[in-house]
Amino acid sequence: MSDLYLIYKNMTRKPLRLFLTCFAIFIAFLIFGAVTSLKAALNSSVELSADNRLVVFNRINFTQPLPLAYVQKVAAIEGVKNVTHLNWFGGYYQEPSKQLVSLAVDPESYLKVYGEITIPEEQKQAWFNNRQGALVGEKLAQIYGWKVGDRIPVSSSLFTHKDGGDTWEFVICGIFTGDTEQYDTRQLLFHYKYFIEAQTFGEDWIGWMALTTEDPDLNETVAKTIDDNFANSQNETDTSTEKAFNKSFIEQIGNIGLIIFSVVFTAFFTILVVVANTMALAIRERTGEIAVLKTLGFSSRRIFRMVLSESLLIALVGGLSGLAAAWLLIEGVKNFLARFLPNLILGADTLLQGILFMLLLGLVTGLVPAFQALRLNIVSAFNRQQ
Numbered sequence: 001m002s003d004l005y006l007i008y009k010n011m012t013r014k015p016l017r018l019f020l021t022c023f024a025i026f027i028a029f030l031i032f033g034a035v036t037s038l039k040a041a042l043n044s045s046v047e048l049s050a051d052n053r054l055v056v057f058n059r060i061n062f063t064q065p066l067p068l069a070y071v072q073k074v075a076a077i078e079g080v081k082n083v084t085h086l087n088w089f090g091g092y093y094q095e096p097s098k099q100l101v102s103l104a105v106d107p108e109s110y111l112k113v114y115g116e117i118t119i120p121e122e123q124k125q126a127w128f129n130n131r132q133g134a135l136v137g138e139k140l141a142q143i144y145g146w147k148v149g150d151r152i153p154v155s156s157s158l159f160t161h162k163d164g165g166d167t168w169e170f171v172i173c174g175i176f177t178g179d180t181e182q183y184d185t186r187q188l189l190f191h192y193k194y195f196i197e198a199q200t201f202g203e204d205w206i207g208w209m210a211l212t213t214e215d216p217d218l219n220e221t222v223a224k225t226i227d228d229n230f231a232n233s234q235n236e237t238d239t240s241t242e243k244a245f246n247k248s249f250i251e252q253i254g255n256i257g258l259i260i261f262s263v264v265f266t267a268f269f270t271i272l273v274v275v276a277n278t279m280a281l282a283i284r285e286r287t288g289e290i291a292v293l294k295t296l297g298f299s300s301r302r303i304f305r306m307v308l309s310e311s312l313l314i315a316l317v318g319g320l321s322g323l324a325a326a327w328l329l330i331e332g333v334k335n336f337l338a339r340f341l342p343n344l345i346l347g348a349d350t351l352l353q354g355i356l357f358m359l360l361l362g363l364v365t366g367l368v369p370a371f372q373a374l375r376l377n378i379v380s381a382f383n384r385q386q
Helices: 003-012 014-042 069-074 107-113 121-127 138-144 193-199 216-229 244-252 257-285 287-295 300-333 349-373 377-384
Strands: 053-057 078-087 101-105 134-136 152-156 167-178 187-191 206-211 237-241
Touching: 003 014, 003 300, 014 257, 014 300, 014 349, 053 216, 053 244, 069 078, 069 206, 078 107, 078 193, 101 107, 101 193, 107 121, 107 187, 107 206, 121 134, 121 167, 134 152, 138 167, 152 349, 167 187, 167 193, 206 216, 216 237, 237 244, 257 300, 257 349, 300 349
Parallel strands: 101 187, 134 167
Antiparallel strands: 053 206, 053 237, 078 101, 078 206, 134 187, 152 167
């Protein structure tokens, strides 16, 4: 009779208790998979930020503009590799509730700074050569059913067109993807020159700059040099790494990490207590059987391994089914939530963390019962059964 068969029989001797225990673990890892994936989606802009990319805003507020002339001055600073400029358009499609992440950019320099963008060469050149051309992210195109060659009207909640109204017409010249699945492709990019010439007010101004440095080690020096160059001017700057800026922006809606930790910790602690109590009860019920096994020649170490393996197996059965359910849940809702959470996936990192937590759960809940079985005295065990 193999140890695996004995473990199986011990696990299934009370099916209802096994089901309830696995179900409790299932719920814990369903919560873990869902909320961890949610956290990863919300923080994707931080995690995917380039180490050598900086952003430069007006020191007063990032909604205040900067002079276009600043771009060439920043490009001349030692350590700066590429620099581009961006303007927030405040666009929406058809109705104000359908907001678009729409940016007026300089096409060639933008693609140099944001090298993670992937686009076919012919589409890129078509975008460069069409003043009214737009580059659309794959996920945004999927949401609205857009394709290359479509002419789309995009309205702005901030700017009016010189021809009247607040609607601009763009031709989709290309659809881009990212170099990773989590890259946010809900963006619409169009020519800065078309934007600045067609709007009714302002000229030679930009929203902010993004740049890459020759080496991440130069970030601090370059940032300080930029801010020092424009100190005491009418438009002082505030320069930080892209990762730091995105992190501070995300934290404006709350400490997501603390919320996620609190939810997961509460669920795991509750499950830990339930499973530990269940395992301890199961071993107490089997006191006489363990004594018989030892009488038949089963070593204490062998029984220790069997009890611990049973705990680990229960944790894995419940945990893996919970993660599978979390994956199904995320796959089921990610298209519906694509407009708000385009990067919602259950990644390999979450899966590996989940498996480690399952093993930890199995060890913590199984060690005490396993030690009880290891130290069980045969004579005392039989006396307890009388």
